[in-house]
Amino acid sequence: MYINPKKHLMIVIGTRPEFIKVSPLVRLLRKNNEFRVTLCSTGQHREMLGMLEKELEINLDVDLNIMSANQTLNGLFCRVMASLDAHFKEDKPDMVLVHGDTTTSFAAAMTAFNSGIAIAHIEAGLRTWDLQAPWPEEANRHLTSVIADLQFAPTDTEKDNLIRENVDSNKIIVTGNTCIDSLLWILDRLSEIKQTDIDQAGLGFLKKEDHVILMTSHRRENFGKSLNTICQSILKLAKEFPNYQFVYPVHLNPRVQNTVHSLLSNIPNIHLIPPLNYTYFIWLMNRSEIILTDSGGVQEEAPALGKPVLVLREVTERPQALETNNVVLVGTDQQRIYEMVSNIINDDQLRSEMSHPVSPYGDGKASKKIINALIQCFHR
Incomplete structure (x- = not known):
């Protein structure tokens, strides 16, 4: 009918x-x-x-x-x-x-x-x-x-x-969650990406042997002091781990742009890039070893990719992610962010435990x- x-x-x-x-x-x-x-x-x-x-x-x-x-x-x-x-x-x-x-x-x-x-x-x-x-x-x-x-x-x-x-x-x-439907649709297309596509997307600076940490922060409640401390933690980590490439697609909001570029520009292993299209953002998530984010969608997508995720917020509306081994709520405290990222980098067992694909948000x-x-x- x-x-x-x-x-x-x-x-x-x-x-x-x-x-x-x-x-x-x-x-x-x-x-x-x-x-x-x-x-x-x-x-x-x-x-x-x-x-x-x-x-x-x-x-x-x-x-x-x-x-x-x-x-x-x-x-x-x-x-x-x-x-x-x-x-x-x-x-x-x-x-x-x-x-x-x-x-x-x-x-x-x-x-x-x-x-x-x-x-x-x-x-x-x-x-x-x-x-x-x-x-x-x-x-x-x-x-x-x-x-x-x-x-x-x-x-x-x-x-x-x-x-x-x-x-x-x-x-x-x-x-x-329909985000998993969308993620799977994109993953089916990643195999079609060539190195020339990666170069054109502005990600050609990444070499195959590079260790990558992906960073995103754009939420309104993190504007000002919190974003400042997040950036300070990234700066400290970049200096402590020069063999890691920190990649930050910076949101177009001027309040984000101004803070991030004033604190993180001209650091050799910090790459401030424009927002990526969705396909290349998923490619970059898949390429990364650790993800720091205040994004809701990334909290849903990254565990499905088997990535350790540190959530740069004091509370989250996605508690299911916290019940997995992949996701930790670290807030915006500079020392806590620094210590948690350092622990994951230095502790092979912890990194392995946080890197199993799991999807509490559905099957697509x-x-x-x-x-x-x-x-x-x-x-x-």
Whole structure:
């Protein structure tokens, strides 16, 4: 039995991680005869999304391009709602799908709610139980869960979090995380990468014999003092271990750029590079021996690649990763970061114990489970 006419799903994204994580779902939905899909970008990370369309083989249907210079979160929220309000009235989707915890995702969910449109929340139920960490993401995901009609939780942990908040269990479907679907899609293509491709991607400075430590930090709660101390720890480690190459794809946010370049430039074994496209970022993760990050997505992807991960945050909404041997929450204390990285480098047994591939976030079939749940929802 097919749905006739096709149900119209509008998937609203704004940031690079959202695009990456919804891409396997969009790819499958566009092949499905039961749905018509509109992929809408607010442009929250517009400068990073252009390259992803070609790389992920997915075109945006709508680009709201709502960003402006020095825009505040409140200004962004208002512009997203105003723009989407007009599009919802024109396109009349049957359901709006949002992902995660960005300003875009909550603003889109709120606009759909006010428009009487059903809402599905992908990656629902992540919690730190601290509204300031991460800020404003923790509030965004709490509030989205209040108004969503379907909650796609990555694991039973997130399902339990939602039930704890009195969300109807019938609205919650445990699917796994679509980031693993996307990771596996990219891994299938890594074998096609040649040395000339690596050179063109700006990674030609890495030699086969190099030991590599990958570093990322961009979260808003780490701006200022915390990012400063993180950089100081990297500086100390680079001097202590000159045979290790520290590679840092630096986020485009000026507050990140200014701090990082002022502290870490012109160090021979520290490489500050522009953000990589997703394929080469996965290649670099796979090439690395240790990963330091405050990224949520990297906490999900790196354990699946069997990489030791040190999380540069005081709390995480991904406790499943901490239950593996691969991931340690080190915070932003300079000495703790230095000691933990040093221990992994110097202790072969510890490094081995932290290097077994494990994926608490699913088997790469989250998108299929989401589609099955959507079909069941519309057939009720």
